[in-house]
Amino acid sequence: MSRLLILNTGSSSVKFRVFDTQPTLPLIAGGKVVDIGTTPTFSAQLEGDSPVSESLPATASHEDALAHILSWLEQNEIPATRLKGVGHRIVHGGAHFATPVRLTDGIMQELRNLIALAPLHQPHNLAGVDILAAQQPQLAQYACFDTAFHAGHSELHASFALPASIRAQGIRRYGFHGLSYDWVAHALRREQPDLLAGRVVVAHLGNGASLCAMKNGVSIDTTMGMTALDGLPMGTRCGALDAGVVIHMLRTLKLSADEVEQILYNESGLKGLSGISNDVKTLSQSSDPQAAFALDYFSHKTAQHIASMAVSLGGMDALVFTGGIGENAANIRSSIIERLSFLPPFTTHIVAANEERSMAQELIEQFAQDFSGDIT
Numbered sequence: 001m002s003r004l005l006i007l008n009t010g011s012s013s014v015k016f017r018v019f020d021t022q023p024t025l026p027l028i029a030g031g032k033v034v035d036i037g038t039t040p041t042f043s044a045q046l047e048g049d050s051p052v053s054e055s056l057p058a059t060a061s062h063e064d065a066l067a068h069i070l071s072w073l074e075q076n077e078i079p080a081t082r083l084k085g086v087g088h089r090i091v092h093g094g095a096h097f098a099t100p101v102r103l104t105d106g107i108m109q110e111l112r113n114l115i116a117l118a119p120l121h122q123p124h125n126l127a128g129v130d131i132l133a134a135q136q137p138q139l140a141q142y143a144c145f146d147t148a149f150h151a152g153h154s155e156l157h158a159s160f161a162l163p164a165s166i167r168a169q170g171i172r173r174y175g176f177h178g179l180s181y182d183w184v185a186h187a188l189r190r191e192q193p194d195l196l197a198g199r200v201v202v203a204h205l206g207n208g209a210s211l212c213a214m215k216n217g218v219s220i221d222t223t224m225g226m227t228a229l230d231g232l233p234m235g236t237r238c239g240a241l242d243a244g245v246v247i248h249m250l251r252t253l254k255l256s257a258d259e260v261e262q263i264l265y266n267e268s269g270l271k272g273l274s275g276i277s278n279d280v281k282t283l284s285q286s287s288d289p290q291a292a293f294a295l296d297y298f299s300h301k302t303a304q305h306i307a308s309m310a311v312s313l314g315g316m317d318a319l320v321f322t323g324g325i326g327e328n329a330a331n332i333r334s335s336i337i338e339r340l341s342f343l344p345p346f347t348t349h350i351v352a353a354n355e356e357r358s359m360a361q362e363l364i365e366q367f368a369q370d371f372s373g374d375i376t
Contacts, residue, residue: 001020001021001022002021002082002083002084003018003020003021003028003078003082003083003084004018004019004020004021004025004062004083004085004086004087004360004364004367005017005018005083005085005086005087006018006019006040006075006086006087006089006127006359006360006361007066007086007087007088007128007132007355008089008125008355009062009066009088009089009091009124009128009131010121010124010125011120012034012035012036012037012038012085012126013032013033013035013036013351014032014033014036014062014065014066014069014128015030015031015032015035016030016031016032016069017029017030017356017360018030018073018078019360021070021084022200023362024046025243025360025361025363025364027047027357028046028078029044029046029047029076029078029223030044030045030047030072030356031043031044031045031072032044032071032258033056033065033068034176036060036061036065038058038060039055039058040055040056040058040064041053041054041055041056042055042056042068042072044069045071045189045334047326056068060132062124062131063130063131063134063135064125064141066128066131066132066135066152067135070136071136071142071296074356078191080138080139083139084359084367085139085140085142085304085363085367086132086139086140086141087100087105087131087141087142087143087144087359087362087363088125088127088141088142088143088144089146089355090111090122090125090126090143090144090145090146091118091121091122091123091145091146091147091176091228092111092118092122092145092146092147092149092174092175092176092192093111093114093143093145093146093147093148093174093175094110094113094115094117094174095112095170095172096110097143097145097147097148097164098145098148098151098302099148099362100142100143100145100236100359100362100363100366101142101143102140102141102142102300102366102370103141103142103143104267105128107143108126108130111126111143112126115228117174117222117226118176118227118228119208119261119265120228120265120266121218121228128308129141129143132283140370141159142363142366143333144179144358144359144362144363145178145179146177146178146179147174147175147176147178148178149175149178149179149181149212149219150173150174150175150176150178150212150219150222152218152219153173153175153219153220153221153222156175156313157173157220157221157222158172158174159172159173160172160173160179160217160225160226167215171226172226173222173224173225173226174224174225174226175206175210175219175222175224175225176208176210176214176222176224176228177208177210177212177222177224179355179358180204180211180322180323180353180355180358181202181204181212181214181219181222181305181357182358182362183322183353183354183355183357183358184202184214184322184347185214185217185218185349186217186358187351187354188200188217188351189217192349195215195317195347195349196216197213197215197216198215198317198318199213199215199310199313199314199315199316199317199318200213200214200215200313200316200317200318200319200320200323201213201214201306201309201310201313201316201318201319202214202308202320203302203319203320203321203322203323203326203336204322204323204326204328204330204353205232205286205302205322205323205324205325205326205332206235206284206322206323206324206325206365207234207235207236207238207278207324208211208228208234208235208326209231209233209234209235209239209302209323210222210223210224210228210231210232211223211231211302211305211306211309213231213309213310213312213313214313215313216246220312220313221309221312221313222309223240223305223308223309223313229241229264229265231305232298232301232305233268233269233270233273233297233298233301233322233336233350234269234270234278235265235269235270235271235278235279236265236266236268236269236270236271236272236278237264237265237268237269238264238268238269238272239268239269240299241264242259246260246264249263254333270294270295270298271285273290273293273294273297274286274288274291274293274294274295275290276288276290276291276308277291280295280325280329280332281329281365283295284329291310293303294321295331295332295335296335298332298336299332299336299339302336302340303336303339303340306319306336306340307340307343310343310352311346315344316343316344316346317346317347318346318347318348318349319337319340319346319347319348319349319353320349320350321333321348321349321350321351322346322350322351322352323353324353325351326350327352329355333348357374
């Protein structure tokens with residue numbers, strides 16, 4: 001049987017999963033290289049075997065990381081020749097890409113044009129495609145988009161209150177974390193179909209955080225906007241912000257656009273509020289009042305935005321948590337739920353994130369079209 005490689009290339013990491021292309025998509029292997037640029041470490045595991053881990057040279061680059069992953073796969077009888085294709089997580093698909101797409105030079109240029117809308121993610125996502133193309137040019141590479149799940153939003157939920165001439169230039173709400181929400185919808189459809197048919201708010205809470213108002217497994221509204229900066233406060237991102245603050249930072253504080261971008265994306269959120277860390281576990285264990293304030297602020301704003309998602313749905317039957325914070329931080333979940341006690345009763349659930357399997361499912365369907373149904 002052939003295999004499907006899923007890659008998520010970040011600023012200092014490359015994460016991977018390998019699935020068999022059978023309909024049930026058995027997981028074959030997975031792993032990652034982390035801390036690229038400082039102390040890179042490779043860890044991986046064949047399904048059913050013990051994990052392996054090793055340090056890489058301090059000079060190891062993303063190119064080296066991908067080469068090491070491919071070498072490890074080959075050593076474990078998963079050579080590139082057995083890969084039917086490679087799926088990449090691409091954060092921003094803009095207005096044109098609502099389904100997985102096979103990557104060509106022309107499409108890659110369109111995606112590079114969106115880098116300004118996702119500067120923390122898009123350049124690194126695309127670099128993974130370029131590196132793999134150089135190392136294994138025969139492989140078919142595909143993009144799966146975090147924006148795609150929200151592509152069907154109505155104008156009411158997709159528009160900003162700006163002049164038509166501005167909106168016509170692609171200035172609109174796109175939404176993100178779609179691969180995570182797609183997996184939650186899949187999991188609920190399989191395990192709790194009655195719940196999925198109702199009014200569900202999904203909270204993807206991690207270093208990046210957003211909400212999705214979902215009905216019948218379809219995204220109705222979401223908290224992120226044109227970029228992954230809007231909505232909830234996050235690990236290092238500010239979330240929703242008065243646009244006048246940005247004008248003030250530029251005009252009065254005399255900060256450059258690059259300096260403002262650095263502050264809003266990398267120095268704000270939990271990190272900026274606490275002055276300590278963007279890590280919820282670290283803040284929860286701290287006795288510093290600012291740590292408690294940052295967590296309180298995060299819970300308060302998340303609850304406020306959940307209420308706004310309930311408005312878009314006409315109520316809320318269930319609240320589903322996913323993502324690193326959503327799954328593991330019971331104190332944060334309790335704090336959010338307590339703030340929503342004024343609402344009519346709703347159930348709460350936890351669904352473990354599995355964006356890689358969501359991508360694999362999308363790609364199997366795409367392969368069936370591209371390879372005339374032959375995916376073995």
